[in-house]
Amino acid sequence: MQLKNEVQLKQYRVPTYVNQLIKSLKQPHHSDSRRTLLESPLSWENYTEKFQLLLYLEESQMNLDIKRYNIPNEDSKFAVLKRDKNKKLLVLEVPGKDLSIIEGIKFNVEFTINRLTIRLQHRAAEFATLCGLRSVLFPDETPSHLKPELPHLKLFDQQLERNPEQYQAVQQIVAGSSRPAPYLVFGPPGTGKTVTVVEAIKQIEKTQASCHILACAPSNSAADLLCSKIRDHVDECMVYRMYASSRDPKLVPAHLKGCSNLVGESYVYPAKEKLMEYKIIVTTLLSAGRLVSGNIPSGHFTHVFVDEAGHAVETECVVPLAGLLDAESGQLVLVGDPKQLGPILRSPFSLKYGMGVSLLERLMTTSSLYQKNEGVYNNCFVTKLLRNYRSHPAILKIPNELFYDGELQACADEYARNFYRWWQYLPKQDLPLIFHGVAGEDTRESNSPSFFNVAEVEVLMDYVRKLLQSGRKKGLATIGPKDIGIIAPYRKQVQKIRKALEQVGKEFTFTDMNALKVGSVEEFQGQERRVIMVSTVRSSSKYMDYDKKFSLGFVKNEKRFNVAVTRAKALLIVVGNPIVLNTDDTWKRFIQYCKDEGGCTGLVQPEKDDYEVVLRLSALYISIEGHGKTYEKVVETHESVVQQQLDPEWRNDL
Incomplete structure (x- = not known):
């Protein structure tokens, strides 16, 4: 027998009024009941209605963005390509009963979004109130229950015993100290979030005979990592990795096939x-909706874990809860970092009205249970991990002070973090941190609205060559393309860097040059490299408000800065215009630190008397060398600004 769909999943089509709402939202003084709803703080009373309206806005923008991939052909026929039942072929469906084949006939190719992901979130928002999840989503801020006695645990991963914060988090989760409120593991970069949650899952499975655990993550790669680590000490027949039918079988790790639904x-x-016989089921957040449709009884899962919870839209996070978790007896555990990037959204209105705030971040910023009281967190509800096992102390210093109250401790392996302490190209020896000032320019091509900066690409390639040459010299640390990552905020800059790397690859005859990852900050979140280079692109203050409005670029975006600079283990190189970057308090602090410590090179910050004049010229888009710039013709498009600049992946990881 196979799992039947016993619980309805409705279509949740976008209502006709949404297009008119979008038009009215563009008018600052226009007001109606739906705009009032969007502008109201999220509450238990408006939870379903507000999130469903936000989902409609997001889907409307998705439908516009997907049109970018259409391939029109004049005087052509229209047909639809659909997958066959075996998911292996695309079948051409031609309208009408009579089928005639004409050699050389042309067709329009039009793409549509996968609505299943949106529908699952609509149902979750609806079921959240129907299933009474108030104590989970809006926990009581005056809990009356007594603190449970914490168990003494023999850990599977004994390294965690030397980390008091990780050990404390596992103890509190096993004891269920926050129930019915969620337990939060606040894990800054490189602090071992996933190993902590995996240890907690193993301890619950070991000590609580009646438990059933649902472990989720936003992406398949993160869910695969969870499952792999859980299986290390748990009977394989007790763990089940459930994939969506749309998952490419070739992407399923070989060691997980035996405990998965891939046959x-x-x-x-x-x-x-x-x-229901399995003790632990691992799936993505959205694929957990299959369990809801299958009518797994509410309360069957005693624990629901969400790793990388900060990356998920709240309605995605609610999919494995609404209909599966008993609000009073169940335990939700959220693991992530609200100081890093949240979910990527396409609609400027869904972003503006709060959909970009994850459940993890919302709880930490609005509920007193998860906020510091007299400088400390209540460890019955939240544990903040403090030991960073990734980065050199110099790399960690500024993000630690700006975002983590200076509490992080640099605990990375000394050999690994000191690879580049004495690299010959450092402005200052024993400081593996470089800010390279460049007076480039923001450029756009006529067929694309995305920005790039040629001068920064040239500087980056110079550093890539120096790194690869150094790796070939006797006595120096060996390094290959896979050890280097380059982060840029705009898709056109990413393309220009990749093109330039092709030439560098030919010079060095590397066969694995593609292993040098180039991408947006979003693509690097959760990853690390021995060397990270950052291209900030912006050389004019003209577009800074544009970036801020749409949450783009590095300027005026603390979370993007935080993620970018905390990916590096042993060497961080930032390339950018110090004049523009210094208009942002976060970057100003970083550049000043580099300057004070001797880590600056290239274009220097102007003296104070000249600074305001230079900044005004920058805002006018006039070169500081005196050469005027011409404005580029930009293609008009209905695409979201996010798609134009970032080209993000579609949120369809089932």
Whole structure:
């Protein structure tokens, strides 16, 4: 028998009024009841209605963005490509009963979004109130229950015993100290969030015979990592990795196939009774909706864990809760960092009205349970991990002070973090941190609205060559392309860097040059490299308000700065215009630190008397060398600014 769909998943089509609402939202003084709803703080009373309206706005923008991939052909026919039942082929569906084949006939190719992900979130928002999740989503801020006695645990990963914060988090989760409120593990960069949650899952499975655990993450890669680590000390027959039928079988790790629903080249879903026999089920947030549709009883799962919870839209996070978790007896554990980037949204209105705030961040910023009282967190509800096992202290210093109250401790392996202490190209020896000032220019091509900066690309390639040359010299640390990452905020800059790297690869005859990852900050979140280079691109203050409005670029965006500079283990190189970057308090602090410590090179910050004049010239888009710039013709488009500049992945990781 296979899992049946017993719980309805409605279509949740975008209502006709949404297009008119979008038009009215562009008018600052226009007001109506729906705008009032969007502008109201999220509450239990408006929870379903507000989130469903936000989802409608997001889907409307998705429908516009997907049109970018259409391939029109004049005087052509229209047909639809759909997957066959085996998911292996695309079948051409031609309208009408009579089928005639004409050689050389042309077709329009039009793409549509996968609405299943949106529909699952609509149902979650609706079921949240129907299933009474108030104590989970809006926990009581005056808890009356007594602190439970914390268990003494023999850990599977004994390294955690030397980390008091990780050990404390595991103890509190096993004891259920926050129930019915969620327990939060606040994990800054490189502090071991995932190993902490994995240890907690193993301890619950070991000590609580009646437990059933649902472990989720926003992406398949993160869910695979969770499952791999859980299986290390848990009986394989007790762990089940459930994939969506849309997942490419080739992407399923070989070591997980035996405990998954992949059979041969296709996926099967065991009957409800069989699924309920497993102690631990691992899936993505959205694929957990299959368990809701299958009518797994509410309360069957005693614990729901969400790793990387800060990356998910709140309605995604609610998919494994609404209909599955009993609000009073169940335990939700959220793991992540609200100081790093949240979910990527396409609609400027869904972003503006709060959909970009994850459940993790909302709880930490609005509920007193998760905020510091007299400088400390209540460890019955939240643990902040403090030991960073990734970065050199110089790299960690500024983000630690700006975002983590200076509490992080640099605990990375000394050999690994000191690879580049004495690199010959450092402005100052024993400081593996470089800010390279460049007076480039923001450029756009006529067929693209995305920005790039040629001068910064040239500087980056110079550093890439120096790093690869150094790795070939006797006595110096060996380094290959896979050890280097380059981060840029705009898709056109990413493209220009990749193109330049092709030439560098030819010079060095590397066969794995593609292993040098180039991408946006979002693509690097959760990752690390021995060397990270950052191209900030902006050389004119003209577009800074534009970036801030749409949450783009590095200027005026603390979270993007935080993620970018905390990916590096041993060497961080930032390339940018200090004049523009110094208009942002975060970057100003970083550049001043580099300057004070001797880590600056290239274009220097003007003296104070000249600074205001230079900044005004920058705002006018006039070169500080005196050469005027010409404005580029930019293609008009209905695409979201996010798609134009970032080209983000579609949120369809089922």
